[in-house]
Amino acid sequence: MKSMKSLWFKGTSIVLLATVILSACSGNSDSNNAGKKANSSNTPTLLTNDEPLGKYDPPIELSFVRDLNDVVENNVLSVLEGETIEDNRWSRIYEEELGIKITYDWIVKGASTSDQYVQKINVTLASGALPDVIPVDATQLKQLADSDQIEDLTEIYEKYASPLTKEVLSQEGTSPFDAVTFDGKLMAIPQLESSIERSMYIWIRTDWLEHLGLQPPKTIADVLVISKAFKEKDPDQNGQDDTYGLAITKDLWGGAMGLEGFMAAYNAYPNMWIENGDGELVFGSVQPEVKKSLQILQAMHANGEIDQEFGIKDGGKVSEQIAAGKIGLEYGEQWNSIWPLQLNRNNDPNAQWQAFPIVSESGENPKVPLKFSTTRFFAVKKGIAHPEAVIKLFNLHLEKNWGESAEFDKYYAPPEAESVWQLSPVTPYPAMKNVDAFRAIDAARKAGDTSGLKGEAKTIQEKLESFKSGTSEGFALWGWERIYGEQGSMGIADQYANNNQFLMEKFVGAPTPTMVERKSTLDKMQTEVFTKIILGGSIDEFDQFVADWKKLGGDQITEEVNEWYAAAK
Amino acid sequence: MRAKLIKELPLHLMILPGLIFIILFSYIPMSGIVIAFQKFIPAKGLFGDQKWVGWDNFEYVMSLPSFTQVMWNTLFIASVKLILGLIIPIIFAILLNELKNQVIKRSIQTAIYLPYFLSWVVLGGILIDILSPSGGIVNWFLDMLGISKIFFLGDNNWFPFTLIGSDVWKNFGYGTIIYLAAITGIDPGLYEAATIDGANRWHKVWHITLPGMRMVIVLLSVLSLGQLLNAGFDQVFNLYSPIVYESGDILDTFVYRIGLLDAQYGVATAVGFFKSIISLTLISISYFLAYRFAKYRIF
Numbered sequence: 001m002k003s004m005k006s007l008w009f010k011g012t013s014i015v016l017l018a019t020v021i022l023s024a025c026s027g028n029s030d031s032n033n034a035g036k037k038a039n040s041s042n043t044p045t046l047l048t049n050d051e052p053l054g055k056y057d058p059p060i061e062l063s064f065v066r067d068l069n070d071v072v073e074n075n076v077l078s079v080l081e082g083e084t085i086e087d088n089r090w091s092r093i094y095e096e097e098l099g100i101k102i103t104y105d106w107i108v109k110g111a112s113t114s115d116q117y118v119q120k121i122n123v124t125l126a127s128g129a130l131p132d133v134i135p136v137d138a139t140q141l142k143q144l145a146d147s148d149q150i151e152d153l154t155e156i157y158e159k160y161a162s163p164l165t166k167e168v169l170s171q172e173g174t175s176p177f178d179a180v181t182f183d184g185k186l187m188a189i190p191q192l193e194s195s196i197e198r199s200m201y202i203w204i205r206t207d208w209l210e211h212l213g214l215q216p217p218k219t220i221a222d223v224l225v226i227s228k229a230f231k232e233k234d235p236d237q238n239g240q241d242d243t244y245g246l247a248i249t250k251d252l253w254g255g256a257m258g259l260e261g262f263m264a265a266y267n268a269y270p271n272m273w274i275e276n277g278d279g280e281l282v283f284g285s286v287q288p289e290v291k292k293s294l295q296i297l298q299a300m301h302a303n304g305e306i307d308q309e310f311g312i313k314d315g316g317k318v319s320e321q322i323a324a325g326k327i328g329l330e331y332g333e334q335w336n337s338i339w340p341l342q343l344n345r346n347n348d349p350n351a352q353w354q355a356f357p358i359v360s361e362s363g364e365n366p367k368v369p370l371k372f373s374t375t376r377f378f379a380v381k382k383g384i385a386h387p388e389a390v391i392k393l394f395n396l397h398l399e400k401n402w403g404e405s406a407e408f409d410k411y412y413a414p415p416e417a418e419s420v421w422q423l424s425p426v427t428p429y430p431a432m433k434n435v436d437a438f439r440a441i442d443a444a445r446k447a448g449d450t451s452g453l454k455g456e457a458k459t460i461q462e463k464l465e466s467f468k469s470g471t472s473e474g475f476a477l478w479g480w481e482r483i484y485g486e487q488g489s490m491g492i493a494d495q496y497a498n499n500n501q502f503l504m505e506k507f508v509g510a511p512t513p514t515m516v517e518r519k520s521t522l523d524k525m526q527t528e529v530f531t532k533i534i535l536g537g538s539i540d541e542f543d544q545f546v547a548d549w550k551k552l553g554g555d556q557i558t559e560e561v562n563e564w565y566a567a568a569k
Numbered sequence: 570m571r572a573k574l575i576k577e578l579p580l581h582l583m584i585l586p587g588l589i590f591i592i593l594f595s596y597i598p599m600s601g602i603v604i605a606f607q608k609f610i611p612a613k614g615l616f617g618d619q620k621w622v623g624w625d626n627f628e629y630v631m632s633l634p635s636f637t638q639v640m641w642n643t644l645f646i647a648s649v650k651l652i653l654g655l656i657i658p659i660i661f662a663i664l665l666n667e668l669k670n671q672v673i674k675r676s677i678q679t680a681i682y683l684p685y686f687l688s689w690v691v692l693g694g695i696l697i698d699i700l701s702p703s704g705g706i707v708n709w710f711l712d713m714l715g716i717s718k719i720f721f722l723g724d725n726n727w728f729p730f731t732l733i734g735s736d737v738w739k740n741f742g743y744g745t746i747i748y749l750a751a752i753t754g755i756d757p758g759l760y761e762a763a764t765i766d767g768a769n770r771w772h773k774v775w776h777i778t779l780p781g782m783r784m785v786i787v788l789l790s791v792l793s794l795g796q797l798l799n800a801g802f803d804q805v806f807n808l809y810s811p812i813v814y815e816s817g818d819i820l821d822t823f824v825y826r827i828g829l830l831d832a833q834y835g836v837a838t839a840v841g842f843f844k845s846i847i848s849l850t851l852i853s854i855s856y857f858l859a860y861r862f863a864k865y866r867i868f
Contacts, residue, residue: 126611139832143612250810309701311812312722317697516833520826521633524818527811535812552634 052162056099090424142510162395188377194431200261201355205328208235220265245305247330261331273507334489337482355489367503408455438490512560518553605839626839646800658744681742693807725816755781795848
């Protein structure tokens with residue numbers, strides 16, 4: 001999860017957890033496939049193995065490597081009788097329907113971002129003993145492609161990918177394929193991660209708003225008013241000056257308590273590569289708009305709206321303040337109600353939070369910056385007999401979850417083990433699926449009949465009803481209701497999508513040579529300077545930072561990024 | 570010769586597991602040092618067709634803008650930790666040894682030993698709370714004494730001393746136990762003889778206890794000198810933040826960010842190699858000096 005690097009440990013694990021949970025609650029495709037058979041034994045039509053879902057006869061073996069995260073271990077395998085990581089409903093259906101027998105060279109306990117997994121993958125790459133299909137990140141993929149160890153999949157993908165697979169993988173434009181194309185050759189299959197899930201929202205404690213007689217924000221000026229009021233007007237009515245306005249952390253950025261959504265109000269898009277007027281890519285952090293937003297933050301800090309000690313607190317520490325009811329305003333992604341806001345609700349059942357769309361200075365719709373979040377690519381070892389096999393796995397995985405013959409409740413998220421989908425070595429999903437689920441639920445809600453919901457939407461609707469029932473079990477699902485309920489954050493994602501507000505990151509290639517050498521130095525400098533300015537340093541330090549950034553490799557990186565951009569166009 | 574070897578065979582066999590361990594986990598991986606002189610790309614294999622770059626990785630690290638600052642921070646923090654980490658346990662062990670009441674002695678021993686078992690991840694969270702200028706117990710106490718508040722973890726003047734203080738507090742209990750063990754090994758007859766000769770408590774500490782501890786002190790000093798470039802990654806990583814980079818960023822955290830996060834293995838190895846050379850030199854020198862001045866030898 002490269003894009004989340006700034007929110008190191010806790011952040012990353014939380015995001016992962018949230019991604020895991022939320023992808024486990026995703027939408028069904030809109031295929032109104034009422035004629036779905038109740039029993040799953042659909043008779044396969046005879047296919048030759050040249051087709052996207054054709055079967056190999058005799059079966060072939062395909063080796064992978066994989067991680068085994070806590071969720072799969074504790075919430076899936078431990079509750080399913082007679083299924084193991086090597087032999088389960090996914091491995092069986094791949095063998096039955098495709099004639100592909102999946103084997104694992106090794107399985108490492110821990111998440112795919114954990115040190116042990118990353119090290120193991122690197123050791124595997126270094127040893128040269130590659131499995132047939134290798135899950136890699138952008139840097140590793142470039143190394144493999146440069147050292148000529150993997151297959152060119154250009155024609156194979158064209159020929160074997162099913163229409164559904166092609167449609168799903170192109171849901172966010174060409175960038176996932178730009179990321180895996182070297183000299184015009186497709187060297188891996190990207191497992192598209194939804195960037196839309198990374199959208200930012202303003203999370204506000206609405207019970208405080210009501211106490212103070214304030215309205216939800218329409219412009220950034222309103223946000224500043226709310227922040228000031230939350231600091232000065234004793235929103236929790238305990239008679240003490242112990243509350244803050246805006247929550248920020250020492251990392252400044254990230255999916256919870258991050259500043260990306262705040263800065264977007266001023267058309268500032270730090271940490272991403274965006275196009276300037278001339279069609280060239282520039283780095284968002286060194287644009288003058290950032291300077292302006294830093295000045296605003298500096299003023300907020302001087303006024304005590306930002307914790308004077310934010311510079312030493314990470315997301316975990318700041319979440320404790322939120323849980324204790326000291327903060328009522330933060331920018332973050334759609335899942336923030338599950339963490340950290342649910343902690344606040346647990347402590348104080350009267351605490352109520354709601355996500356609002358991010359706002360601009362003028363009141364017009366701001367751009368919602370989205371970092372490129374696909375970081376897992378499947379490369380195929382050079383010279384194996386059936387390089388197309390992995391594409392067939394993609395085809396079937398999507399088909400069984402969102403296609404015509406979908407059995408969502410068996411293969412994706414059965415109630416007893418919601419993360420069953422993770423048993424498959426490949427786990428592509430439609431990028432808009434959570435928004436789609438919200439749309440389905442919302443439409444059913446408005447029609448007053450939720451009985452027709454199926455798949456993911458049905459699972460989520462059950463959670464919403466559990467929350468409404470007011471049981472203690474339902475109480476813990478408040479975070480879900482804040483995402484998919486009538487006032488849920490997903491409704492805003494829907495609105496962002498309809499208004500075309502997304503601003504996608506334009507550079508999606510592997511880190512360039514100078515980036516590898518200089519990125520951490522430049523990152524360090526950026527965090528230091530930005531933090532110092534917010535804490536009251538001279539705003540001129542920003543100009544100095546821009547000059548230093550250019551001099552210490554920024555100019556070089558910009559050049560390399562634009563070379564990549566020209567080649568990828 | 571041979572008869573001697575056979576006689577001592579059990580002893581040689583006893584050392585075998587340790588030897589095998591060191592060969593497997595220390596000597597064999599040493600071949601990986603070659604990575605320090607390469608532009609290492611994992612996909613090409615450990616001994617594959619890597620590009621040799623000579624001293625480039627070393628030069629690259631030293632050319633980075635904050636390298637001198639990081640080097641200075643490392644030396645300063647590590648050397649103060651080293652000195653205090655030696656002296657304080659010695660003083661404490663001697664003081665504890667003077668206690669007659671065994672119950673009090675044991676409970677103090679346990680109490681000061683406890684923090685040693687806490688990880689820096691846990692302690693980091695606790696320290697942020699108790700050292701906080703707004704509502705932390707330490708600053709509340711300073712406030713009571715009329716001293717102005719101190720932002721221990723966010724002020725560049727204080728941060729290194731916060732690191733040193735918390736490190737000494739965490740580890741001195743462990744050192745104390747080693748020295749207490751050394752004191753226990755001193756012949757009680759010496760103390761009795763000194764009492765007859767009219768020595769007071771202070772005389773006994775100076776002429777019997779300290780000389781009796783000398784070998785252990787020298788050994789621990791020699792070994793700890795090798796740590797001069799280790800200012801404590803776990804601790805710093807869990808306590809530092811961008812506002813105190815300039816006073817708290819040390820070699821290890823620096824390399825963690827440039828070498829591991831950005832996957833520059835050549836650079837990370839180069840710095841590790843550099844640290845090992847420095848440590849080896851320091852240990853060799855101090856071992857030689859210990860022999861010259863204290864007649865101390867391990868072998």
